[in-house]
Amino acid sequence: MGSQTFNIAALAGDGIGPEVMREAIKVLRAVEKKFSLRFDITEAPVGWAGIDAAGQALPDATLALCKKSDAILFGSVGSPERDPTIPKAERPERAALMRLRKEFELFANLRPVILWNELAHICPLTKERQGDGIDFLVVRELTGGMYFGQPKTSEDFGDGQRRAIDTMVYTTSEIERIAHVAFRAAEERLKSGVRRKGKVTSIDKANVLENGVLWREVVTNIGTQYPNVALEHMLVDNAAMQLVLKPTQFDVLLCENLFGDILSDEAAALIGSLGMVPSASLGAAKENRVFGLYEPAGGTAPDIAGKSVANPIAQILSAALMLLYSFNLYDAHHSIVEAVRNAIVAGQRTGDIFNPADPTARKIGTREMGDAIVAAL
Ligand code: IPM
Ligand code: MG
Numbered sequence: 001m002g003s004q005t006f007n008i009a010a011l012a013g014d015g016i017g018p019e020v021m022r023e024a025i026k027v028l029r030a031v032e033k034k035f036s037l038r039f040d041i042t043e044a045p046v047g048w049a050g051i052d053a054a055g056q057a058l059p060d061a062t063l064a065l066c067k068k069s070d071a072i073l074f075g076s077v078g079s080p081e082r083d084p085t086i087p088k089a090e091r092p093e094r095a096a097l098m099r100l101r102k103e104f105e106l107f108a109n110l111r112p113v114i115l116w117n118e119l120a121h122i123c124p125l126t127k128e129r130q131g132d133g134i135d136f137l138v139v140r141e142l143t144g145g146m147y148f149g150q151p152k153t154s155e156d157f158g159d160g161q162r163r164a165i166d167t168m169v170y171t172t173s174e175i176e177r178i179a180h181v182a183f184r185a186a187e188e189r190l191k192s193g194v195r196r197k198g199k200v201t202s203i204d205k206a207n208v209l210e211n212g213v214l215w216r217e218v219v220t221n222i223g224t225q226y227p228n229v230a231l232e233h234m235l236v237d238n239a240a241m242q243l244v245l246k247p248t249q250f251d252v253l254l255c256e257n258l259f260g261d262i263l264s265d266e267a268a269a270l271i272g273s274l275g276m277v278p279s280a281s282l283g284a285a286k287e288n289r290v291f292g293l294y295e296p297a298g299g300t301a302p303d304i305a306g307k308s309v310a311n312p313i314a315q316i317l318s319a320a321l322m323l324l325y326s327f328n329l330y331d332a333h334h335s336i337v338e339a340v341r342n343a344i345v346a347g348q349r350t351g352d353i354f355n356p357a358d359p360t361a362r363k364i365g366t367r368e369m370g371d372a373i374v375a376a377l
Contacts, residue, residue: 004038005039006038006040007068008028008069008072009066009072010024010025010043011073013077014047014076014077014078015079015300015302016075016304016305016310016366017047017076017300019310020296021043021073022366023366024370026371027373027374028319030377035329035331035332037329042065042069046074047092047096047300048078048092050062050092051090051092057091057092058095063100070326071291071322071327073322074293074294074318075296076295076299076301077093077096078091079092081302101142101281101293102143104283105283106143107141107143107177108139109260110185110280111137111267111268111278111279112136112137112321113135113268114134114271115270117133119344119353121357121358122352123270124270125270129248130247132248134247134248136252137252138255138264138267139182139253140256141174141255143174144169144174144257145168145169145258149167149168168211170256175214176218179202182254183200187229198228198230199229200253201232201253201254202233203234203254203259205236206235207235216233239253239263240263240266243270244266264277264297274314276313276317277297278296278315278316279296280292280293280294281294282325289328290326294318297314309350309351309365309366312370313350313369320333321333339373342376346376347362
């Protein structure tokens with residue numbers, strides 16, 4: 001095991017991407033030493049960095065690198081003020097991120113949302129609503145629905161009227177495979193956590209949408225294969241409300257693509273900062289190996305980019321998820337999560353999670369947080 005080499009494509013991208021990626025790589029290097037592993041990490045440009053370096057948001061060389069890697073560690077892409085300078089289809093969100101998701105058929109996006117006790121102050125909810133702690137997993141379908149459905153067009157009627165069309169479409173098999181991911185995740189969580197509930201809450205809009213009716217039927221069918229996991233259905237508007245009223249009721253939230261995009265940002269707000277939410281985007285397992293793209297749930301944060309104040313934790317936890325899901329390195333994964341936790345327990349805080357009223361907290365920058373986590377490993 002120790003002699004095995006894991007090939008990682010590290011695509012830092014734009015905005016705070018390079019700063020937080022640097023810290024994640026630092027942590028991976030420390031883990032490599034501690035566990036006698038070998039990570040072959042190759043960095044390549046993506047997003048506007050790709051456009052500037054090679055004229056494409058996903059340069060051919062970057063895509064080629066991803067194809068020969070075991071996993072992709074991704075930063076973030078996009079720069080709204082540069083968008084008007086190029087056609088929509090060439091912009092980083094579509095040409096790099098959505099393209100990678102589709103290219104590698106990364107249909108399952110997992111976003112763990114955990115509020116640690118030490119950070120309870122950054123949760124915008126009252127203490128009572130935080131109950132015994134917020135700890136759930138958003139499982140978002142990532143390659144179907146409104147993002148990719150055809151037709152997807154924009155027409156000009158020439159009389160001052162235009163028409164834009166997006167199509168929300170799901171097939172049985174697309175719903176089945178993401179439902180399996182959610183039920184399996186609920187089973188796994190049940191094994192690992194004391195407070196976990198063994199429950200999947202499936203989100204849809206079955207009262208209005210045809211694809212919602214199908215979603216509900218298919219998820220119900222798949223659920224019968226998982227007798228240890230309870231299944232409930234919830235309409236998406238109600239789910240948006242329940243997340244702020246009683247987030248402790250959730251264990252695994254199963255969502256289609258657009259609903260998952262929206263609800264996962266709302267979920268991140270619950271734990272105070274997008275800088276704390278990692279994500280894994282996974283394809284189908286082949287011979288016990290899963291190819292994945294791992295990225296923070298947050299974006300490029302142009303307002304703080306280059307200032308070395310960004311929180312690197314979401315990027316570091318994304319690297320940890322890579323060790324867990326793509327490399328099956330359970331101990332190494334666990335040790336990163338524990339190190340992050342210990343750095344926080346010790347009072348290390350980037351600005352987004354800093355509370356001046358807490359006498360034990362120390363406000364530090366991006367690099368110092370990376371160093372603190374490495375030191376805690
Ligand atoms: C996310 C992001 C992306 C999405 C954008 C950047 C295209 O918001 O990963 O949640 O909508 O999926
Ligand atoms: Mg989003």
